[in-house]
Amino acid sequence: MENAVPLNDYITSIPVYSLPRILKISSGVYLQSSIYDIAGSECCLSTGDLLKVVGKELLSxxxxxxxxxxxxxxxxxxxxxxxxSVDNCVYDTFGDLHKKLCCKHHGRTYWFTSETDFTVGENIIKKLLPIQLYSTDRINCCGECYVFEDPDSYYIKIPLPTKGKFYEWENxxxxxxxxxxxxxxxxxxxxxxxxxxxxxxxxxxxxxxxxxxx
Known part of the structure; x- marks a missing residue:
């Protein structure tokens, strides 16, 4: 099934404050009929089952x-x-970099730059300038960023399809x-x-x- 991920990976990817969430099991373990209570709090999840996740607790x-x-x-x-630890991969669009560095359900701030000059509207952002993303505008599909060009910095929205040679800036x-x-x-x-x-x-x-x- 498209977008299906291992259960533990999914639970790791969502913040507690986003709960509850409804999940559907796309590939589960089936043990003869619908028996769920196994060894106390453990359960058997069958393909197609729905469950409402209301909390999570870190075990290890x-x-x-x-x-x-x-x-x-x-x-x-x-x-x-x-x-x-940055991976030093170079991405052809800002969106490709952003997809790598941000979780679907929760964004984070990060620093990045481009090996080449790139254009945002009428602005040309010079290569190798440190840029900080601090928020994502999901409605307009752009990153809200600060560009640092000594001795000043300025705010700019960078659309995700923007082309360049982007990579994460190590901080x-x-x-x-x-x-x-x-x-x-x-x-x-x-x-x-x-x-x-x-x-x-x-x-x-x-x-x-x-x-x-x-």
Whole structure:
């Protein structure tokens, strides 16, 4: 089914304040008739079932080294800090970059630039200037941005179809584990964490959800 994603990935991608949500199981596990209560709070979900998600609770967090695949469990009160690791991919439109860096259900601020000059209306934005996206105008399909051109900065709306050679601009902002898990757009990124080592890491949270079966 189009747009179907693993349940845990979907739950990770939505903020708590957006609940409740109605989900349809596009491919489930079927165990002889409609028996849902298995081993206490666990349940069997059959293809086509509807469920209303009314809450989610973090059970555990794994950190995975991108290079080696090694997994380690983190305490939920882990005190280390994380820095976003940019992937250095170049995108032909601002929209392609935005799709990569933002979650469907929740946006985040980020920094980016372009290898080439690009045009927005009557404005020509010079190459390699740092640009900060701070909000997305979904109605008009554009990003609300600040362009930083020493010694000044200015506000501009950049349409998602704008063509250029866009890539994420690395910044030094640090995030706690709690901040990352509360921001679905941020949680899909890769990170560096000196507390854990010199590698690039991905966070893999596991949630328990509270649901009402339909």
């Amino acid at each position: 967090v794994c950190i995975v080294d991108i290079q080696t695949g090694k997994k380690q469990h983190l305490q939920k009160d882990f005190k280390g800090v994380f820095q976003v 030094k902002e640090l995030y706690t584990l709690e901040q990352i898990l509360q921001d679905p757009g941020l949680s899909k990124q890769n990170f560096r964490c000196t507390t854990m080592g010199t590698g690039t890491y991905r966070l893999c949270p596991e949630y328990e959800i509270k649901t009402i079966m339909q």
